[in-house]
Amino acid sequence: MAKMTMKEKMARNCMAYLLMIRKVGAIAIKQQFSTLERKETGHIKNFELKRFVYHIMKTLLLFLTTLPLLVCSLNVLFYISAIAQSHIPFHNTAINILLERGHTVDLVIARYNEMVNIYYPKGVRRNYTFGYEDSNYWSKNAMHLYNIFEMKPTPWAEFSGFDDAAFELCEIAVRDPNLLEFIKHGQYHIGLSSDYDPCANVIMHAAGVPARASMIPTPMFQQQVLNAGLPSPASLYGTCLYPKTDDSFIRKMFDLLRHTYNVNFVAPKMMARYNGLLKKTFGPTFPNVEEIERNVDLVLVNSNEIIEKQRPISHKIKYIGGMGKKKAKALGKEFDKLLDSALKGVVIFSFGTQVPTKKVPIEIRKNFVAAFKKFPDFLFLWKYDNATMDSELFRNAPNVHRVEWLPQTDLLGDHRVKAFISHMGLNSFLETSAAGVPVLSIPLFIDQHHNALNAASLEVGVIVDRDKLTEKNLISALDELLNNPKYQENAQIISKMMNQKPEQAEKVFYEWVEYAANNPGLHNILNLPGAELSPFWYYSVDVLLVIAVFVLLSIFVLAKILKIVSSWITIRSKSKSE
Template sequence: MFARMNDKVSGNGTSKARRIKNFGWEGSGPWSQRAAYLSSFFEPQPLGLDDISAFYDTTNDLCYLAMSDPSVVEFIKEGNYDLAIATDYEFCPFLLFDIAKVPSVVSYVPTPLFPWNLHMSGVPTTPKVYASVLDAEHNQGFIHTTWHLIKSIYIIYYRIPAKNRNQTGVARQFYGPEVKDGHSLAHRTNILFANSNELLEKPLPLPHKVKYIGGLNLGEPKPLNAEFDRILSNAKKGAIVFSFGTQAPMKFVPFKIRKCFVEAFKRFPDFVFIWKYEKQPDDSELFNNSTNVHPLEWIPQWDLLNDKRVVGFISHSGLNSFNEASHAGMPMLTVPLFVDQLHNAKNGERLGTSILLRKTNITSESVADCLQKLLFDDRYRNRAKTISNMLREKPNKGKETFIEWVEFAAKYGNLHEHLNLPGSLMSPIEYYLIDLALIDISILVISFLVLKRILKSVFASSPREKRKRD
């Protein structure tokens, strides 16, 4: 079942689904207008208190569309499903599945885990150590920590509850007041799958219900076709794959940015650069005398990254690309553009597999300097190979983990009763022991005041006793 939010994505992602249901807006929806960064991603985007209000507003609107269309719930009921898989970003899927009487629900996030995912699982997420995925620059200093504390309080205790009230209210509007609260349903999800990997992420204190499945979609690489084989065979010292993914079309990449990359590539004539690139009107000027650059509208990225003739990867560091490069043992030059990409790039930098180039610092010189390090400093390649070996040999691979736990959750629909942390339903006053702290402080203050009064009385009576004796 697809809630069509982003009109830039039209595929189903699979050819194996038995039944498919789409709902959303006819034509272009509000997402493109609300998420302005999708067309101006090379502009600085300072983060505010509410980073993804466009996402909240759009999912609230989508929830209304789903609840107001009886065919959505009927589609779920007709499937007679033993288990449903919901996105863990909002409450509407949990509400829909409960209305349709699906006996067991698990959830997933296609990104790294966000604070509210952890909060609903009862995980302590102190801003001193863990900031949002969208705040990858967190330096744990006083100002940053204070800012993230304020932001966490706002998101977790105001914005998310407001979203729940909105979506639960819409569900009750169309299906009656007996519809359960969305937050309580989300809390009852049996398993939370995360599209990342514990070897690539910063360690987190997690409950048993959270399962990492990053790399789930990675199969065996396929042989390259004649065109790509010919390009790689002409590379004297190797090839570099370059892609900004599917959400950053070239028409939104300024000419001066593209020119910086091409000019930098020309400085490495013994390497070829395979660039996922949609044709633009200024291409004749851009690629003039750049014989080692191959702009192609489609590339088999996973297959290329696993070819021994490829020696580097320039990427926006989307999570799937980061996972692919990490599994393939490919050192990366990352140019994060938006959302979780800086978080992923910082993880690669921390692991020693990636070089981070800020999108606001792109010049032909900065690109060339990064490529010089990536191609001629063996530390990045060696570290990337080590991480790749660890991922390949790691017990409990993503695919097996996903299948086994989905089957287990389908059989035991009350799994959440065994896996939820006790703190997941506590108020912040209880969770952070604020009530006990207030009682202790009150006792100390009262004790101090009583002691002060006693001492004052003692010392006040002493001069009178002395005068009487005199």
């Protein structure tokens, strides 16, 4: 293991020193205060003097515990891929947590999607943004994400268009000397990357950032699973983009073929492209992308163990879903009055920030309204872009209300809300799970199918296919969700498990980031051995080949022996007959 520099040793010991000072000082003051309390009341002047000394000691302790923060403060780099609007609040929550703990935070923003509104906390020290030369690149190449009821990505090569977009943006990044200089100048202890492509980790490695962590706003994608070396047989696991849906023979065969194709053809081809670019830019001795990606120190995942399908895991993977979760507040008078008007309860309906109502075909909107009218004892609150839009459609639906804004957290925390109709973005899934509200899932794209299947497997939700949003299907799903008590009961169980989990997300996040920053090279300890093996060695193909050869030779020798014995018996038989 490489010898630590003096700076790294100081950083490692800093947090331990701070904790020691706090503990020892707190004990000393507590003992002194207890002694003062036991003094006789007659010695007033002496007691007042000692109380004054006590306050001096308390102030000194505050100074001693604040001083190390100045020394212990980490320089942290966030390398954010600006792909979806919902990712920005996730990163900002993490940034605020580290800022509140006294650390310095800088940003590098790789602007994939020009339609994302980028904002960040005021405490950020420096930021650097870059993007495509074509300012409308994303809208020209990824419109299937905005016309989701009209266009579908291919189910064979997972999001291959994104791979090309990522590589093109990485070319821009590695050829930008100002970006590399920006990162070098920051003298960072640790860098956190979105890790939807390898470029961030590559550039941070080139700039000499000593510790790196993946921090993804979604569940783990296939690249994180592969880089971490997690066992992932196609017979049990799909991927985040194309999760396993059933165990039919045809489906299992298709899953196996797709898994084999992506792992052994698509991924190596992409890595070869990156390696060619990097060797050309940084020289022939620059490490391969596979090695850099494999050697991240942590993988911070925006999910929760309770709502994920269980799988073999690595100690470097930490779940931080629900970090910075807001507490539900009392509803305003307008919403409170609406909820009180419902006889049996309220259902809220939102497709999130990326799917405006106008993108939902009018026929589907009609089907929703018709289905909602079949449940007159329930009030439906539908997040609508424009509350005056489609007035004729809602004319005879008194139990359906359009609202341009939903206080989602506050509503989910209200006992009168009985269900949530959602596209199943991860933030919504985490929120409704923590609140204990059953969900009618209508997954639209990316990880939402994965989330919806997880909810269904936990029996806290039902799924309606986005291509089968008929009135009949919606009525059937709502009837099951609202009238079968198991969904409400299971949702409450999951909520309790999430809220009482010993390791809460925020603490896991900052403790492990600080730990990794103060212990560079953590991956040397936490990497799984299988992560470095090719399929040939991982599955012991060499041993299987030897066994196969031995079996074939044995069969061959046995066949020869049987042939000789058979010939000998035939000859003996002929001799006896003569």
